[in-house]
Amino acid sequence: MTDFLARLYKPKVPLLWWLSKPSYTAFVLRELSSLFVAWFVAYLLLLALAVGAGEAEYRRFLDLSANPFLIALNVVSFAFVLYHAVTFINLTPQAMVVRLRGRRVPGPLLTASIYVAWLVVSAFLAWLVVG
């Protein structure tokens, strides 16, 4: 019976509920970072295509990427992707229990080690791109 009544109960939520509190807005903005993640996948694939198509196409891609609108879009995307990265890493201790020799790794230590890994991965990728 309770189940049945619970299914009938449909609370009305306003469309812009996420603007009512800063923490809700921050949450929805973090969720929107997914759009910019998808955009960067497309950008990366276009770059790979241009590189594969030869030097002239690669130059054309570089010119295109210097377009102010594209730079603006990429600056905004970078801010969102960074926001995603920081919030994702900071949440890890709450989402995952890591045990080492039977003892739980304390949250701050886990977070710190992921930041170190982030640094190492970033340095490696920067080396790979710029050479």
Place this chain on the structure above:
Amino acid sequence: MAKPRTTVEPYVWLMFSGGGVIAALTFPVLLFLLGVAIPLGWVSPPDHGHLLAVLSHPLTRLGLVVMCAMALVHAAHRLRFTLQDGLQLHKYHALLATVAYGGALAGAIAAGYVMFVVL
């Protein structure tokens, strides 16, 4: 006690989380370099030959396909729930899920095609 239902949802959440980790660790530096620093001239663009050599390595290609596919599943999963809860579109949850995961699948196939067929 009711028999636990088997759903694919845990696996989608697993891929969401894996894609989130990949995007968090790899996207900021790549986006900063390729989308901001190089276009603004802060860092000089890499030679075409260098990038082609990096892209020619099978591990780079495999890594990029995995990275793109996982990040897209992550983005699709997040976007699906953002639209569903943020804009109160619960009625269309099946359609939203189809479009979101379908889009991610199409993107993953495109990434595989670019890396292993075109290049």
